[in-house]
Amino acid sequence: MRRPNSIAFPVAIVLILGMALMMVISTVLTVAVFLLTDGQSRKKIAVESVVELLQDGVSYDHTGKFVLEVEGVIAEKIIRLSEEQSEFWYFVSDGTQAIIHGAVPASVQHIIDTTSPQVFSSEFSYMAGQQQFLGLRKLNAEDPPKLVVVGGVTFSNAETLLVVLREIWPQGLYHLLGIVLVATATIAVVAVKRTIATPVRRVVDSAEQIDGLPNGRRISDRDTPIELKPMVAAFNTALGCIDNAFEAQRNFLANASHELRTPLTKLRLKLDLVQDPDVREILVRDTARLASIVTTSLQLARLSGQALTFTMVDLAAIARAAIAEHVPSVMKQGMDIEFKAEGRVIVPGSEPAIRLALDNLIINAMRHARGTEVLVVEVLQARIVRVSDEGPGIPAAEREKMLRPFVRGNTSASEGTGMGLAIVAQIMTAHNGSVALGEAANGGLVVDLAFPKTAKESAFS
């Protein structure tokens, strides 16, 4: 899986790699400078290093005896390398006690004895056999002053490099400083990430809340860093535009509703003046259909343009009230209607919306389920409202698309608007529920409105 993009992670990685690269480059440069120096200088470096080690290594033990104790792996190694060379010698003295290693050449002994104590550092060359060697005499400022004289050091290039590396180890301090810088920068990056991430997260959370409904919701730009304020402002402007668009749609719906229905009412009333009963019947039916299309279109548009307010409602009570309202017209159709409920069924929901869904189902049944004797509405404890008729039903292949707007059944008897079931489907979606069209044992249509099983799963929280 690809690692999700983050601001902090690559920045921290770049910082660490950058510092590591700098450490390598500085070390390489130091070594390169050494490699470019001539043989005489390298010898000098080696001798100076050994003198320094010896000067640092001498101390007094508890009896006051003058001892040499070199500490550190590299220092010991350098001393050991020196001591392996036959010409190597040193002379360490505090004026009263002395430690001598190897044979101090006589000519050098003379220099030691005669050099003025005012001279703290002196370099000299001496011959031993056919070879010329470099010697170094150093006197430090301690009390008593310690004199170290070294000679006969001949290091190979690799050995000198070891010495050089020991010399330049204080550069590690700079590296340490680099590590501190990297750590600080990493912390800063994480902090910046949080500063950026928190307001971004708020915008994201708000964006997730957008359900296509107007509600005047805005993101607070309190605590938002100045750099991110334009983003929050732009987001709020967008939310405002959504609200305005919905407000315009709501106004349009109210006006359209009035402007369409008043002329329809006049038309319907005037149709009673038509003399020919056959013509009148056709016109009345067409007007009724037109009226029904207007009503259901507006219902559908309104449902998508407003948030439903949920309360705890009793499906049985809603169904009972809906049926009671429709009984006279159902009976006029020559049908009976029966209601079955296993007691109260409480769900979170919008009573007007559920009522509208049931109204549509009952009107659908009256319109399409010709031949139905008893229309049965049941409310089951499994949070299902079931409407079963004894009509021709809907073929299995067509059921799914019947839930979409403006789709009507293929039967010639269809005079509906093709929106009843779409409205039902929309209402059930708003309740996190579902609509299932099925077939009754006698071939009729069974519509199940299933509400979510538990309160947790539902939209009510």
Add this chain to the structure above:
Amino acid sequence: MRILIVEDDRELASSLKTMLEAAIGVADVFETLADAEAALLAFKFDLVVIDRNLPDGDGLSLLPTLRQLRPRPATLVLTALDDPTDIVSALDKGADEYVGKPFEPMELIARARAVLRRYSLDETGCTQFGNLSFDLINRSAMIGANALSVPRRELAVLEALIRRAGRVVQRDNLEAAVYNIDEEIESNVLDSHVSRLRKRLREGNCSATIRTIRGIGYMLVQE
């Protein structure tokens, strides 16, 4: 019966006037809320039919005035706004009934009659459904010219049914109308009241009968 129609669309108003005059009684038409209010204060009306979108405001703003009138006319609101909240607000503000546009002429007449029946029962204590009449003040029922002898509980059932004649009365509401809160109601007591009442109506040659709507309640209908 005198009817007040508040409707600014003249054609619609004239159709309404013709229709209501043929079925119920004399009707006067006013186009604005102000004119209608003046007329309401000057004359006595039995039924007021109000449209909502009027030149000088929402028809519902007439409801407070109507509520103060004694006797109060029955109020029927015509509305093109059939959003459930619009309907609820109309009923809450004191409308007795609403009819959504466009409506079937028969439906408007039927609803107007139902509202008037409820009112006449409240005002005069007397109402008529087919050849069945009910006198609330003397607590008696008659079929044609013959008095119908009915025990107290059955009379209460009949009253509840005739108040909403032609519409379903839910079981719960019927039980509430017949029994007080403390009384223990046996599950089938209401059914036996209804069945005895049904028998009495049949034997008295009543044109109205009680239909059972299974799972919901009962309804008084014309046979």
